[in-house]
Amino acid sequence: MSLRMALAVLACSLAFTGVAQAGPVLDAVKKRDAVRCGVSSGVAGFSALGSDGQWRGLDVAVCRAVAAAVLGDAQKVEFTPLSSQQRFAALQAGQIDILSRNTTWTLSRDAGLNVHFAAITYYDGQGILMHKRFGVKSGKELKGAEICVQSGTTNEKNLTTYLGTQGIKAKAIVYDNFEAAYKAFFSGRCQAFSTDVSALIGLKSSQSGKPDDYVVLPEIFSKEPLGPAVLRGDDEFFAVVKWVVFAMIEAEELGVGQGNINKALQSNNPAVQRLLGGAENLGKPLGLPRNWVENVLKQVGNYGEVFEANLGKQSPLKLERGLNALWTEGGLMYAPPLR
Numbered sequence: 001m002s003l004r005m006a007l008a009v010l011a012c013s014l015a016f017t018g019v020a021q022a023g024p025v026l027d028a029v030k031k032r033d034a035v036r037c038g039v040s041s042g043v044a045g046f047s048a049l050g051s052d053g054q055w056r057g058l059d060v061a062v063c064r065a066v067a068a069a070v071l072g073d074a075q076k077v078e079f080t081p082l083s084s085q086q087r088f089a090a091l092q093a094g095q096i097d098i099l100s101r102n103t104t105w106t107l108s109r110d111a112g113l114n115v116h117f118a119a120i121t122y123y124d125g126q127g128i129l130m131h132k133r134f135g136v137k138s139g140k141e142l143k144g145a146e147i148c149v150q151s152g153t154t155n156e157k158n159l160t161t162y163l164g165t166q167g168i169k170a171k172a173i174v175y176d177n178f179e180a181a182y183k184a185f186f187s188g189r190c191q192a193f194s195t196d197v198s199a200l201i202g203l204k205s206s207q208s209g210k211p212d213d214y215v216v217l218p219e220i221f222s223k224e225p226l227g228p229a230v231l232r233g234d235d236e237f238f239a240v241v242k243w244v245v246f247a248m249i250e251a252e253e254l255g256v257g258q259g260n261i262n263k264a265l266q267s268n269n270p271a272v273q274r275l276l277g278g279a280e281n282l283g284k285p286l287g288l289p290r291n292w293v294e295n296v297l298k299q300v301g302n303y304g305e306v307f308e309a310n311l312g313k314q315s316p317l318k319l320e321r322g323l324n325a326l327w328t329e330g331g332l333m334y335a336p337p338l339r
Helices: 003-017 024-032 058-071 084-092 107-112 154-166 178-186 197-205 235-254 270-275 292-299 303-310
Strands: 035-039 077-081 115-117 122-124 126-131 146-150 171-175 192-196 214-216 224-226 229-231
Touching (some): 024 035, 024 058, 035 084, 058 292, 107 115, 146 154, 178 192, 178 197, 192 197, 197 214, 235 292, 235 303
Parallel strands (some): 146 192
Antiparallel strands (some): 115 229, 122 224, 126 192, 126 214
16 A cells, blocks of 8 residues: 555544544644634724723624633633734734634635635624714715715725615715724714614714714615634634534523533533533534533623623613524524534
């Protein structure tokens, strides 16, 4: 048998046994003992640095969950704030392991930027924020308005397309970064501001004592599926990030989370036992420890817990679950079977 044939047989044997071989990124994460995560410089509910120096938000929780699964410690994350223009370049250059930065999954990004989007963690859509004093109740009443928007994002194209298709004679005023765009709006340089609705609600709620002075118009004119992305070339790490998100969704569906994980470990429910590693070792094909889901739930929580803490009823944003509810409750959140 030739050396090439022997290596091929060995590779097939390892694949058949379901033993994951660490790819370059996953291997580097383990050696470094930290996950490098690219986040925004501050979007309420998704990734924002608190006054205590701690990063919080849905996107932050995804990275912490990956760290809990791979390294056993959700605190082993190095966060890098990135602008819209910087985010993909940082991932492509290997400066970060995961881009978890309220980023929309699109064909051109998925196919043209050498990245894989691992999962959808938030279903969003673009809208428009205005001050109530203008008396505008619909986007169709925006004739002559100047609308602040950020460049280098899907928001700029979506807004231009919306105005054009609706025949609305309004003007997009483009700014290089998110902060400059919304500050221009709140200082009165534009009559309106356009970005994802979740961010608009966050900005509205951040206006101390004056949130009711602003209104998000009813029209939602784009699909913005947001989620974490990884660089192509490490299928093992891609699989880990993907299934960590799915495990958090599955755990919510099964009613298992941070609040009852210890009780759940004693459950006789076969699905719960399988999820938590009691009945089946789901960590083996991912190259993770048997208790990886237990670590994620204990240290971070299930999807519903993370949503409510950062975007929902327990947060300043008070967002409804809407499309981000579980599929069993009329939403779109659905995990492939963990078995």
